[in-house]
Amino acid sequence: MKYLCIVLALAACSEPEQTQAYSAAVSTETSADSIVPAQYDGGKLVRINKSDAEWKRTLSEMSYYVMREEGTERAFTGKLWSNKAKGTYVCHACGLPLFSSATKFDSGTGWPSYYQPVAADYVRENKDSSLGMMRVEVECARCGGHLGHVFDDGPAPTGLRYCINSVSLRFVKEN
Numbered sequence: 001m002k003y004l005c006i007v008l009a010l011a012a013c014s015e016p017e018q019t020q021a022y023s024a025a026v027s028t029e030t031s032a033d034s035i036v037p038a039q040y041d042g043g044k045l046v047r048i049n050k051s052d053a054e055w056k057r058t059l060s061e062m063s064y065y066v067m068r069e070e071g072t073e074r075a076f077t078g079k080l081w082s083n084k085a086k087g088t089y090v091c092h093a094c095g096l097p098l099f100s101s102a103t104k105f106d107s108g109t110g111w112p113s114y115y116q117p118v119a120a121d122y123v124r125e126n127k128d129s130s131l132g133m134m135r136v137e138v139e140c141a142r143c144g145g146h147l148g149h150v151f152d153d154g155p156a157p158t159g160l161r162y163c164i165n166s167v168s169l170r171f172v173k174e175n
């Protein structure tokens with residue numbers, strides 16, 4: 001009996017596969033008590049006013065940078081841009097329910113994007129001429145925390161794109 005031994009010498013790729021830190025694997029959910037409903041006094045939304053020192057104590061370094069210093073998280077790095085679960089996105093700093101998953105869409109930008117807020121008076125819009133561009137800044141109407149910007153290239157029915165930093169939000173999943 002003849003034995004034929006065929007050895008295939010394949011050039012193996014010796015480089016280890018790179019481990020990708022994929023943010024979507026991180027839990028994005030917050031408990032329902034993170035929602036702090038709006039309160040009105042004389043028809044006006046009751047605001048929260050805290051000093052920078054107070055915000056520094058309650059916010060993470062990144063949330064403070066974005067929400068109080070109008071910074072921007074890098075695209076595709078936040079926890080919520082790819083989140084497709086049903087629920088409510090509340091202000092990270094004060095819990096005001098700002099956006100519903102029903103109005104979230106995939107903008108391809110790497111930031112959570114919505115075509116409208118939960119209520120028109122829950123967000124405030126300010127002209128922003130920084131970085132040599134004319135943009136419209138969006139902030140939480142209750143605590144004044146910076147959320148992101150709104151652009152007029154969004155989908156129907158509003159045609160708006162609220163481009164929001166993940167660190168300015170918390171996600172409360174619908175049960």
Ligand SMILES: [Zn+2]
Binds near residue numbers: 094095096142143
């Ligand atoms: Zn807020």
